[in-house]
Amino acid sequence: GAGVSQSPRYKVAKRGQDVALRCDPISGHVSLFWYQQALGQGPEFLTYFQNEAQLDKSGLPSDRFFAERPEGSVSTLKIQRTQQEDSAVYLCASSLNSYNEQFFGPGTRLTVL
Amino acid sequence: AQSVSQHNHHVILSEAASLELGCNYSYGGTVNLFWYVQYPGQHLQLLLKYFSGDPLVKGIKGFEAEFIKSKFSFNLRKPSVQWSDTAEYFCAVVSGTYKYIFGTGTRLKVLA
Structure with missing residues (x-):
């Protein structure tokens, strides 16, 4: 596809459930980023991949958050035992390399009840 | 820690009005600056x-921004807004x- 795609677009989870959010970056983009955007806030960095290597996970808020990109293309952000404070829009972005502009996907809106 | 401030949270203008959105950042070294629109x-x-x-x-759609290093600012401007400019605007900094x-x-929000 022409842009970054994410699925699902909307996810409702009960507290304690595990969720998995998918990101398909632009083909050929080496760098992939995950952000969390809480209501009324700007996106906040979660983690960064260069190809399949996760080079920075300093923004992950807890060890319940886990991200992977096993083949250097599609990435999955997994949240275990979801809590209400995890409710947010999760954005994925990709770029040719880490210093180029980032292209954002439409996001997944996660609501934890 | 680095931070970015956008002082105007909500702006309402009539069509054809001029726009200026403020953006200030806290980092003193070399920076790359962006404006994104949603x-x-x-x-x-x-x-x-x-x-x-x-x-x-x-930039696109008649927008421009000026980087003033001494003021740590990167304000977004457009001389005449249109209804279609209704959106949320984010400033971002990379250092x-x-x-x-x-x-x-x-x-x-631009009023027609």
Whole structure:
């Protein structure tokens, strides 16, 4: 596809459930980023991949958050035992390399009840 | 820690009015600066960017921004807004790494 795609677009989870959010970056983009955007806030960095290597996970808020990109293309952000404070829009972005502009996907809106 | 401030959270303008959205950042070293726009129901899109060179940057749809290093600012401007400019605008800063630091955003509503 022409842009970054994410699925699902909307996810409702009960507290304690595990969720998995998918990101398909632009083909050929080496760098992939995950952000969390809480209501009324700007996106906040979660983690960064260069190809399949996760080079920075300093923004992950807890060890319940886990991200992977096993083949250097599609990435999955997994949240275990979801809590209400995890409710947010999760954005994925990709770029040719880490210093180029980032292209954002439409996001997944996660609501934890 | 680095931070980005967008002082105007909500702006309402009539069509043809001039727009200026403020953005200030806290980092003192070399920075790359961006303005992104998010139209209703759409994803974040790049409006313009500054890496180096001419501090007056022109972007898409008639937007421009001026980098003033001494003021740590990168304000977004448009001389005459249109109803279709209704959106949320985010300023972002990158300094030496890949981590975008975003401001909290400004919601612009343009009245027809």
